[in-house]
Amino acid sequence: MRFSPLIEQLMEAFRVLPGVGPKTAQRMALHLLEREREGGKRLAASIAQAIDEVGYCQRCRTLTEAPLCALCESPRRDDTLLCVVESPADQLAIEEAGGFSGRYFVLHGHLSPIDGIGPETIGLDLLEQRVAQGEVAEVVLATNPTVEGEATAHYIASQLGDYGVRFSRLAYGVPMGELEYVDGGTLSRAFNGRLPFSSD
Amino acid sequence: MRFSPLIEQLMEAFRVLPGVGPKTAQRMALHLLEREREGGKRLAASIAQAIDEVGYCQRCRTLTEAPLCALCESPRRDDTLLCVVESPADQLAIEEAGGFSGRYFVLHGHLSPIDGIGPETIGLDLLEQRVAQGEVAEVVLATNPTVEGEATAHYIASQLGDYGVRFSRLAYGVPMGELEYVDGGTLSRAFNGRLPFSSD
Missing domain, CATH: 3.40.1360.10 (Dna Topoisomerase Vi A Subunit; Chain: A, domain 2)
Known part of the structure; x- marks a missing residue:
């Protein structure tokens, strides 16, 4: 059994989102159709509007719908x-x-x-x-x-x-937390870049 | 710092999907805007079309855009x-x-x-x-x-x-696999509903 063509098409379309596999796509499609049609309409409109209107800040290139982003302004x-x-x-x-x-x-x-x-x-x-x-x-x-x-x-x-x-x-080194969980590449790099230390 | 209003609106809209929290919503919104604008347009169109056209099978009430679903037909x-x-x-x-x-x-x-x-x-x-x-x-x-x-x-x-x-x-009981991982409610129910067994 497959779902109807429009539902299958919707499931396929959800796969464009990061981390969304077939099972999650099915759950999202059925959730919208069964319980969240209003929210789904808003989502569709938001995606379309953002893709249409959001461009790049002319100064710093971050994403924004304004000519300049708030941070540059x-x-x-x-x-x-x-x-x-x-x-x-x-x-x-x-x-x-x-x-x-x-x-x-x-x-x-x-x-x-x-x-x-x-x-x-x-x-x-x-x-x-x-x-x-x-x-x-x-x-x-x-x-x-x-x-x-x-x-x-x-x-x-x-x-x-x-x-x-x-x-x-940016300074490289071990992140805050327990050494035990730090990957080897980071650890050896931090070792090679070790800094003088005094107890003052 | 916040993102621009349309991006914030898009992140909020993604929260309607099951299992999508603020971090995932941010990742989805930025992913579409940075790398998947074509796929995002298709997603928006698919959601809108499915919500608009998918209704219920007149016979079995499953979701379908046709009067009768393929299984009823x-x-x-x-x-x-x-x-x-x-x-x-x-x-x-x-x-x-x-x-x-x-x-x-x-x-x-x-x-x-x-x-x-x-x-x-x-x-x-x-x-x-x-x-x-x-x-x-x-x-x-x-x-x-x-x-x-x-x-x-x-x-x-x-x-x-x-x-x-x-x-x-449907018959109730333990699912296939290892007993050790079966929850207590299922296990006691399967115990109470135990069936005669012979080695024939």
């Missing part, structure tokens, strides 16, 4: 600090951690020549224009601590090397 | 057997298990006077019409083995008691 941020992140989710994580008062630039990915993702795709021309304006004193390269994130950070630092800005990278 | 099912289930998902589970060749009737829930769900809400008038036509010889009451499912099965059997049909209920 804010007068209370430090224009001399610019944090480069791979995604809006990374940006949110840094904001929620608190302590950073500068501006952001969102790449929406990392360099990946093999997938055809070059400097322009991740907005490096716009980033260069921004730095060339002269207000930025330090660029915090907060790309992911992965091979691709590292390569992207190195590329950006070399590309912008002539503008006299400082570059920094 | 099929000439290869036994009209004398009628299996009553709470949901299309239960119906699918029974079909996938195989072995049942009769027809179905879908309640879309169970009796729950406290929530205002009475006999008509779960289609018992339509079920009675079906049985009154005289073709059905046995009604398999496959409502859930819960207090509400039991009560609904009892209600149906007493309501249809005058039509001379047999009633049956």
Whole structure:
């Protein structure tokens, strides 16, 4: 037995969402049709409207339906600090951690020549224009601590090397918590990067 | 920091899906906007179309956009057997298990006077019409083995008691697998309902 064509089509469509397999897609489709038709209509309208209207901030490239995002519009941020992140989710994580008062630039990915993702795709021309304006004193390269994130950070630092800005990278090391659960790569990297310590 | 209003609205809208909390909703919204705009458009259109067009089979009340569902239309099912289930998902589970060749009737829930769900809400008038036509010889009451499912099965059997049909209920007992993982309620019920056994 299969469900009717429109229900099967809906189940298939739900598979586009991250982490949604056939069972979850079935549960979502039946849930909407059996119990949440009003909520389902709102969901359909929200998806369509967001996809239609949400674009990229002209200044930092984060997702927003306005020409400039709220953070770029804010007068209370430090224009001399610019944090480069791979995604809006990374940006949110840094904001929620608190302590950073500068501006952001969102790449929406990392360099990946093999997938055809070059400097322009991740907005490096716009980033260069921004730095060339002269207000930025330090660029915090907060790309992911992965091979691709590292390569992207190195590329950006070399590309912008002539503008006299400082570059920094997030500190690597063991996360807070119990050592026992830290993966080997992180642990050996933290070991190699060990810092002087005194009891003062 | 919050995301822009349309993105926040989209995250809120995703919460209507079963099992989707704030973190998952954020991941889904950003995923669609960052990487799956085409798939997102198809999803929005599928949800809207399904909610608009999918109704209930006139004969068995399962979800379908046609007047009659494929299973009710099929000439290869036994009209004398009628299996009553709470949901299309239960119906699918029974079909996938195989072995049942009769027809179905879908309640879309169970009796729950406290929530205002009475006999008509779960289609018992339509079920009675079906049985009154005289073709059905046995009604398999496959409502859930819960207090509400039991009560609904009892209600149906007493309501249809005058039509001379047999009633049956799915066998209860331990599921296949290891006893160790079976919950106490199921185990004590299986114990009380133990059956004679011989080595023949």
